[in-house]
Amino acid sequence: MRSPFYLAAFAAVLVFSITVRHADARVFDPETATLSNGMQVVVVSKRSAPVITHMVWYKVGAMDEPQGKSGLAHFFEHLMFKGTEKVPAGQFSEIVAKNGGQDNAFTSSDYTAYYQAIAADRLELVMQLESDRMRNLKFDPKEIETERQVILEERRSRTENRPGARLAEQADAAFYMNHPYGRPVIGWAHEIRDLTHEDIKAFYDRWYAPNNAVLVVVGDVDMGDVLPLAEKYYGSLPVRDVPDPVKWREPPHQADGTVVLRDRDVTQPSWSKRYLAPSYLYGASEYAYPLQVLVEVLSGGSTSRLYSSLVVQDKVAASAGAWYSADSRGPATLGFYVSPAPGKSLDDAAAAKEAKMADILRDGVTEDEVQRAIVRLTDAAELAKDSFQGIARTLGAAVTIGRSAQDVEAWPDRIAAVTVDQVNEAMRHVLTNQGALVSKLLPAAPSTQEGETAGKEKS
Amino acid sequence: MHRLSTYGLALVGVLLLWTAPARAIDIQEVVSPGGIKAWLVEDETADLVSMDFLFQGGESLDPVGKEGLAELVSSVLDEGAGDLDSQAFQRILNDKSITISFGAGRDSFSGSFMALNRYRDEAVRLLKLALTAPRFDEDAVERIRGQILINLKRRETSPNAKAGKALVKTLYGDDPYGRPGGGTIDGVQAVTVSDMRDFVTRTLTRDRLIVGVVGKITAEELKPMLDEAFGGLPEKGDVPVLPPVAASSEGGVIVIEQDVPQSVVSMAQPVAIDRKDPDYYAAYLVTHILGGGGFSSRLTEEVREKRGLAYSTYAALHDTKRSALLMAGVSTRNDAVAESVEIIRREWAKIRDKGVTAEELENAKTYLTGSYPLRFTTTGQIAGALTGIQYYDLGIDYIDKRNGYLESVTLEQANRVAKGLFDPGALTIVVVGKPVDLAATRPAPDIGG
Numbered sequence: 001m002r003s004p005f006y007l008a009a010f011a012a013v014l015v016f017s018i019t020v021r022h023a024d025a026r027v028f029d030p031e032t033a034t035l036s037n038g039m040q041v042v043v044v045s046k047r048s049a050p051v052i053t054h055m056v057w058y059k060v061g062a063m064d065e066p067q068g069k070s071g072l073a074h075f076f077e078h079l080m081f082k083g084t085e086k087v088p089a090g091q092f093s094e095i096v097a098k099n100g101g102q103d104n105a106f107t108s109s110d111y112t113a114y115y116q117a118i119a120a121d122r123l124e125l126v127m128q129l130e131s132d133r134m135r136n137l138k139f140d141p142k143e144i145e146t147e148r149q150v151i152l153e154e155r156r157s158r159t160e161n162r163p164g165a166r167l168a169e170q171a172d173a174a175f176y177m178n179h180p181y182g183r184p185v186i187g188w189a190h191e192i193r194d195l196t197h198e199d200i201k202a203f204y205d206r207w208y209a210p211n212n213a214v215l216v217v218v219g220d221v222d223m224g225d226v227l228p229l230a231e232k233y234y235g236s237l238p239v240r241d242v243p244d245p246v247k248w249r250e251p252p253h254q255a256d257g258t259v260v261l262r263d264r265d266v267t268q269p270s271w272s273k274r275y276l277a278p279s280y281l282y283g284a285s286e287y288a289y290p291l292q293v294l295v296e297v298l299s300g301g302s303t304s305r306l307y308s309s310l311v312v313q314d315k316v317a318a319s320a321g322a323w324y325s326a327d328s329r330g331p332a333t334l335g336f337y338v339s340p341a342p343g344k345s346l347d348d349a350a351a352a353k354e355a356k357m358a359d360i361l362r363d364g365v366t367e368d369e370v371q372r373a374i375v376r377l378t379d380a381a382e383l384a385k386d387s388f389q390g391i392a393r394t395l396g397a398a399v400t401i402g403r404s405a406q407d408v409e410a411w412p413d414r415i416a417a418v419t420v421d422q423v424n425e426a427m428r429h430v431l432t433n434q435g436a437l438v439s440k441l442l443p444a445a446p447s448t449q450e451g452e453t454a455g456k457e458k459s
Numbered sequence: 460m461h462r463l464s465t466y467g468l469a470l471v472g473v474l475l476l477w478t479a480p481a482r483a484i485d486i487q488e489v490v491s492p493g494g495i496k497a498w499l500v501e502d503e504t505a506d507l508v509s510m511d512f513l514f515q516g517g518e519s520l521d522p523v524g525k526e527g528l529a530e531l532v533s534s535v536l537d538e539g540a541g542d543l544d545s546q547a548f549q550r551i552l553n554d555k556s557i558t559i560s561f562g563a564g565r566d567s568f569s570g571s572f573m574a575l576n577r578y579r580d581e582a583v584r585l586l587k588l589a590l591t592a593p594r595f596d597e598d599a600v601e602r603i604r605g606q607i608l609i610n611l612k613r614r615e616t617s618p619n620a621k622a623g624k625a626l627v628k629t630l631y632g633d634d635p636y637g638r639p640g641g642g643t644i645d646g647v648q649a650v651t652v653s654d655m656r657d658f659v660t661r662t663l664t665r666d667r668l669i670v671g672v673v674g675k676i677t678a679e680e681l682k683p684m685l686d687e688a689f690g691g692l693p694e695k696g697d698v699p700v701l702p703p704v705a706a707s708s709e710g711g712v713i714v715i716e717q718d719v720p721q722s723v724v725s726m727a728q729p730v731a732i733d734r735k736d737p738d739y740y741a742a743y744l745v746t747h748i749l750g751g752g753g754f755s756s757r758l759t760e761e762v763r764e765k766r767g768l769a770y771s772t773y774a775a776l777h778d779t780k781r782s783a784l785l786m787a788g789v790s791t792r793n794d795a796v797a798e799s800v801e802i803i804r805r806e807w808a809k810i811r812d813k814g815v816t817a818e819e820l821e822n823a824k825t826y827l828t829g830s831y832p833l834r835f836t837t838t839g840q841i842a843g844a845l846t847g848i849q850y851y852d853l854g855i856d857y858i859d860k861r862n863g864y865l866e867s868v869t870l871e872q873a874n875r876v877a878k879g880l881f882d883p884g885a886l887t888i889v890v891v892g893k894p895v896d897l898a899a900t901r902p903a904p905d906i907g908g
Binding site for chain 1: 552790830
């Protein structure tokens with residue numbers, strides 16, 4: 001991301017699993033359309049403040065980078081602010097700011113998005129600016145080199161200065177054997193340094209086209225306001241030949257692995273374990289909804305299975321939980337984490353978590369747990385209507401990865417329809433008969449309780 | 460439940476900046492039969508109610524040796540109350556998607572509440588229980604204490620946290636503002652349940668309560684809700700209001716060595732300005748021009764856009780009722796620290812000596828006034844603004860007037876204020892990392908760890 005949080009993209013995806021609503025009413029009530037050149041449009045009227053969030057999403061992310069060119073999608077996102085014929089470098093954000101707006105962008109493995117939050121009467125202005133840079137970007141070599149340094153600083157801030165972030169990056173790389181989700185979105189430092197101006201230009205020409213983009217507008221407008229302007233500014237851009245993205249598949253995970261990072265700045269050890277899982281669009285996608293309910297049972301708040309047993313009752317962990325997000329083009333991850341309570345070792349906490357999950361896997365979750373989780377999830381959908389950004393991000397991400405606005409609207413109904421048998425079947429599908437990757441973050445000095453050797457090991 | 464938060468440098472728990480909708484936000488002052496006052500904005504977008512409230516008096520009042528008392532109370536207050544133990548209490552919150560959370564700021568103890576209307580009565584009952592009958596069961600207290608200690612320990616190796624701690628310690632010394640936000644390891648370990656009960660009785664009182672409410676609720680519906688939630692609190696407490704304090708203007712460079720690839724730099728100088736000062740908005744504007752949000756500040760232009768030295772750099776006016784600072788920061792690779800610091804110092808002197816241009820001032824005004832409505836897009840944000848405006852006593856018409864205050868600042872006023880405001884010699888600069896070619900001019904304070 002150009003400024004705070006390219007990781008926000010992942011956060012948005014995670015947030016999605018708790019963002020949509022109630023069985024008897026609509027969620028966001030989106031209107032949809034497609035422009036003459038194929039650009040998709042999603043509009044949500046929200047009249048509570050005289051503002052809009054205007055976003056353009058491109059169906060290209062870090063997973064679409066050529067081998068050896070990690071970081072290209074994110075690097076390119078930064079360069080979208082570096083000027084066109086009509087709007088010189090740096091002017092884009094200045095014009096938005098002069099009009100009382102805020103703008104930014106973010107990149108994930110699956111997509112790249114640009115947005116402005118601004119007064120509703122400035123909609124035409126931001127469309128003019130955004131459509132201009134979809135096709136007319138200039139590439140000033142000096143600007144590119146300066147920005148490369150900025151991105152390397154961004155990488156230092158987010159990753160290199162933080163042991164936990166360095167481990168997460170190593171763990172992703174060790175987990176995916178074939179899928180490009182194993183590459184960091186920001187890129188490996190040496191590849192960021194080596195990206196050429198030709199790489200950058202080719203990436204733009206290949207992917208940035210109206211027929212590979214989604215427009216999302218949320219706020220004090222409706223489709224009647226948006227569509228004529230969208231046709232004028234975006235609809236007039238020519239269709240371009242955009243290649244089909246590679247449909248990467250991950251081979252079966254047959255082996256277990258462990259990744260260990262030791263660092264003297266680590267004061268609290270932590271442990272996680274991840275399994276390959278289906279998403280809405282990958283693998284056994286019928287399990288996508290049951291897995292969301294499962295994670296809510298295991299990890300939704302402090303009365304969830306893992307927190308209440310490991311942290312509250314057994315007092316072996318300071319934190320414990322699980323994560324899963326169905327909203328991805330490629331495979332998803334079902335993961336578990338735990339961190340020891342004061343006086344307990346990491347191995348004690350990890351062993352307790354493994355024993356607890358073995359019990360749950362054997363006995364299954366209960367009908368009561370599933371029903372409570374469904375109520376919480378559908379309530380969360382209703383609460384999500386409160387945020388302009390949240391609505392725009394949820395719908396934008398869904399449509400951009402190849403789902404529909406109607407899928408988002410149907411989310412509460414589909415969650416509510418999940419049965420306890422489906423949850424248990426989904427859990428067994430993911431947690432049995434495949435390998436998993438464990439990652440451990442440890443202090444530099446080996447303690448007597450941990451038997452690991454330093455460095456990264458993968459079995 | 461303890462929230463795994465970052466503490467940053469925030470000196471108070473209330474929002475310092477808020478902004479101006481083109482469409483009026485209609486604020487009603489509501490007083491309950493029991494005498495509880497609140498500001499209300501009715502908003503029917505979603506069938507829910509958000510409430511933000513605070514009690515004046517926060518972690519600055521933690522006794523010496525018990526630093527972290529307010530933090531611990533804020534994290535344990537929702538861990539059981541009345542006849543509901545921690546798991547029973549949390550289970551209702553979870554099952555009914557109710558948010559009740561508390562936070563300890565420097566000068567305030569705040570709470571936020573959000574509930575769908577169909578669960579509102581239950582939510583208000585739980586809030587009342589948390590405020591008036593917290594259990595502080597040993598089990599829950601020790602669990603949360605352990606989580607807080609883990610966080611404090613983690614901060615001992617975080618470059619950002621260390622820079623913040625060293626900066627406030629150097630600027631404020633033994634004043635409570637010199638303490639690290641969130642408490643100390645020794646302090647948190649020393650807090651007893653009796654201390655916590657004492658804190659609740661003395662601090663969570665009606666005379667120091669401020670409330671803002673937003674959502675689908677009428678004034679008539681709100682009145683009994685206020686009495687139910689807050690009516691059981693003691694009428695008065697006896698904790699003191701701390702007097703203003705000036706930060707040190709001695710300045711200088713402090714280096715705390717840590718072997719990381721990127722140094723974190725935090726700096727600040729004291730300024731004599733507060734919310735009631737006629738020059739407040741001029742100071743706010745010129746600081747924005749130097750290092751405010753968006754991508755058009757002078758610091759961003761010089762440090763990031765022209766030279767690629769950093770991903771982020773900023774300057775900001777940081778004012779509380781007790782003190783005000785001009786702050787700035789940058790994170791940059793170790794061999795670019797000296798250059799980055801030099802640029803910031805140079806810009807500090809330049810804006811003092813040469814002021815700002817008419818165009819810069821105009822752009823800052825249009826940005827800050829035009830973006831004001833963006834601060835009011837969720838019910839929680841609006842509720843927070845209602846509380847903040849009351850806390851600073853800015854008036855119920857503040858949201859309507861605020862943009863006018865900014866518009867009325869003239870170029871002459873802005874430049875006169877800039878001349879008196881910026882003092883590069885008074886900047887205390889803390890670097891955590893392994894900076895190359897940048898020598899410390901004074902020793903680092905003791906920040907523990």
